Amino acid sequence: MPMNAVHRRLCRSAGWAERMHGQVMPWALDGVALSGEVLEIGPGYGVTTRWLAERAGRLTAVEVDPVLAADLRWDLAGRVEVRTGDGADLPFPAGSVDVVVCFTMLHHVPSAAQQDRLFAEAARVLRPGGTFAGSDSRVSLRFRLLHVRDTMVPVDPATLPDRLRAAGFAEAETGLGGRSFRFSATTPP
Numbered sequence: 001m002p003m004n005a006v007h008r009r010l011c012r013s014a015g016w017a018e019r020m021h022g023q024v025m026p027w028a029l030d031g032v033a034l035s036g037e038v039l040e041i042g043p044g045y046g047v048t049t050r051w052l053a054e055r056a057g058r059l060t061a062v063e064v065d066p067v068l069a070a071d072l073r074w075d076l077a078g079r080v081e082v083r084t085g086d087g088a089d090l091p092f093p094a095g096s097v098d099v100v101v102c103f104t105m106l107h108h109v110p111s112a113a114q115q116d117r118l119f120a121e122a123a124r125v126l127r128p129g130g131t132f133a134g135s136d137s138r139v140s141l142r143f144r145l146l147h148v149r150d151t152m153v154p155v156d157p158a159t160l161p162d163r164l165r166a167a168g169f170a171e172a173e174t175g176l177g178g179r180s181f182r183f184s185a186t187t188p189p
Helices: 005-011 014-028 048-052 066-075 112-125 141-146 160-166
Strands: 037-041 059-061 081-084 095-105 125-137 171-176 180-186
Touching: 005 014, 014 095, 014 160, 014 180, 037 048, 037 112, 048 059, 048 095, 048 141, 059 066, 095 112, 095 160, 112 125, 112 160, 112 171, 160 171
Parallel strands: 037 059, 037 095, 059 081, 095 125
Antiparallel strands: 125 180, 171 180
16 A cells, blocks of 8 residues: 555654554554464554564464565565455454454455445454454644655544444444554354
């Protein structure tokens, strides 16, 4: 997904890693057991993947950008399986994953329809009672400025639970933070 130079620099920065590791990820994953087969969709530069690698069971990441996927594969060899692929068309069998996560990437999915396909794919690959959780950014002037000439399709946290239920999840909820929102959904048992 296209990202401008400023945005790319931010997503690779130590400050971004510190914010994600110290604030966003612990908050977004509060109460989520990262055991068993864990799948991360859209790791980008791998800031979130590195944090997950220290805490998750068997971790697999799916990244749509082949260059970023290759870089992650090299950087995290032996710790994380990295596949090149689209979150809206996951290369995994139904019911094969315990937890699916994604962080600050949903707004880079190029349409609401494709976001909905990603949600349906997350539900499809999860085992019964599995969890889909993560975070995304809330819209603000700063957010809009950062995304000039980027793909930017904001997700409304107020309507996300209904979209997740329509995608096949039994339970879904969101919570608001200062600049982000978190979500959690479970598949039927």
